[in-house]
Amino acid sequence: MPTRTSLLAAAFATAASLSACATTSTDTAAPALPSSRPNPVVGGPGPAGATEAVVAAADAFLATLSTEQRSQTLYDVTDPALRRWTYFPSSGDRNGLPFGDLSDEQRAAALGVAEAVLSNDGYAQLRGVIAAEDALRERNGSDDSVSSDRYFIALFGQPSVTDRFTVQINGHHLAVNTTYENSRVSPTPAFTGVDPVAFEVAGKRVEPMRDEADAVSDLLGSLNDDDRTAARIDGVDDVLVGPANNGEFPPQSEGVLLSELRPEQRDRVTTAVRAWVGDTDERVAEVLMDQYQAEYDRTRVAWAGSTDPDVKGAYLRIDGPRLWIEFSNVGRFDNGDLHYHSIYRDKQFDYGA
Template identity: 25%
Template sequence: MTYGLTIEPVLLIGAVLIFVGLGAANVPNENGDKQPSGTAAANALLESLPEAKRTQAQLSFDSSERTNWNYVPTKRAGVALAELDANQKTLIDPLLRSALSPSGFNAAKQIVQHESILAEIEGNPRRDPELYYTAVFGEPGPRAPWAWRFEGHHLSVNVTHVDDQMQVVAPLFMGSNPARVPHGPKAGLRLLAAEEDLARDLIRMLPKERRTRAMLANDAFPDIVTRNDPKVRSLGIEGLAAGDMSQPEQAQLRKLLHVYSDRMTESAAREQLERIERAGFDKLHFGWAGSLEPGKPHYYRVHGPTVLIEYDNTQNNANHIHSVWRDLERDFGGDLLRAHYEAHRADGHGHEH
């Protein structure tokens, strides 16, 4: 089965403008990828804004809003796409591309467009692809840590830059309602098909004894358990350990892991996967709750020393997906920031914001 994303026709002109882009130079970014530089992209966006909007879009790195992420429709910190002119909207494209892989970027693009489908299904004009917000925290540059976020309903891309060399793309949330479009020109479209199918294939391929160990509950949880926690709450590692899986089962788990890590740039994903291996791939645990049948409420997680993936599909008659990648050590910078500040204190320089 192939899970390549098909780029659908954009339903609204505004959604086209969001992702047209200006063709920013593909220069090596902070991680050496031939991707647009996050620093250059953020500065280009900020410089394009009049003073009032720039003040709205740029907050202190110490702002509590930096970790106040969400995935439900709500007003957010930053500047909404609806408040940007056509040229300013194109500057969002290279910013997103600086942190997301081509497939991750396309998924983000489709999630934004999906609001138009949801608006039609619900007859709700408040489902609006213009209500996605960009916020920059701190001063984009090589000296002090800084961050940015692009966020709206079912999408939260949180990126932290530390010491000009490290880029953390976490938390990274993607959702889809409807998970499968029921009717209309895009009937059958599934934005997050691989996230659902590969995990179901894994739980089904487990023999009875191992499947029993992987089951967290008979009924699926009503949402991802950690919701929008700024820091992942204490969550016991449950389920079936990768170390207790057969080689084919481990290979299936790796495929599932890559679906999530491959949303990021190649270098960001590589760094995440290397840390998972160093901590011990065999220590990853896979857990499932709910039905094994398509179209029925279900939930799963992949949980290890450094990472937590959560996925839930229970709402709207199990046609509404939430999925998230959490870095248990480096969400919003985490341990990297602590190390940065300690190094600067040791040098007698303090730290800058």
């Protein structure tokens, strides 16, 4: 089966009709992980090079902007606007500059920032989610609130290898909020959704969240009847802890403890966790995976609605001392499409904490 990266890279090579984004292909091997990693402590230092690459890309992007555009892009690092993002379609402004107002050179530089922030898979998914927006626009009859041009990029704080700053990329069905400070990296909160969940670009099928949906299916399918009973919770019709609920996690953890599952089931939990955590820079993701797995004895998995992610109402939650992941199939709307929402948060380190 082709990887998300190779599939989308091939599709975007001829996708001018669905995406005006100009960039180079991402169909390359993932960089090797460092042989030694930082100690897994909350808010610990990130791997060498992760912050530097983003600073270089951000500086290159800022260099393409006019004075007025720079003013629109750069916010104070403490500006409360950072927490004002949404995953709903909107014809109004979000933080920063819309892609639709950028020249080809500027848009390529903006996507270069995204590519530096994210892993190969994460960047390919971002491109897929943005392309899905134009597919949705066609299906909805040229809805002005739905367009790949309605994705915005903002920087909170001046990019620096020592001082705190956040890269925010936000539009319908996408929110990247990655904070850097003294080589510490926090890639949450991160929202990913898609509608339609599958579409064609130049005759090729594109499914930006197939990895996540498959991981949900494999994990829930591995549960026996007793496991499902222990893990089942009341129905949930969307993600609970979105931008309107910053820091408001349910007071009581629900579901089955991972320590009560078989090793092969815990492996499928890890695969599911990696489907979300792995969208950030590969080096950062490996450090975080170590941290989250070290807390598996206090982590629970819960589900509602259906164990089939392609059924309306299907819902998965992975809830640990720090880790919070939600996946929700919010159903079909007037256009008949399936529609996924998901969020990955770190209870102790969102927005760099």
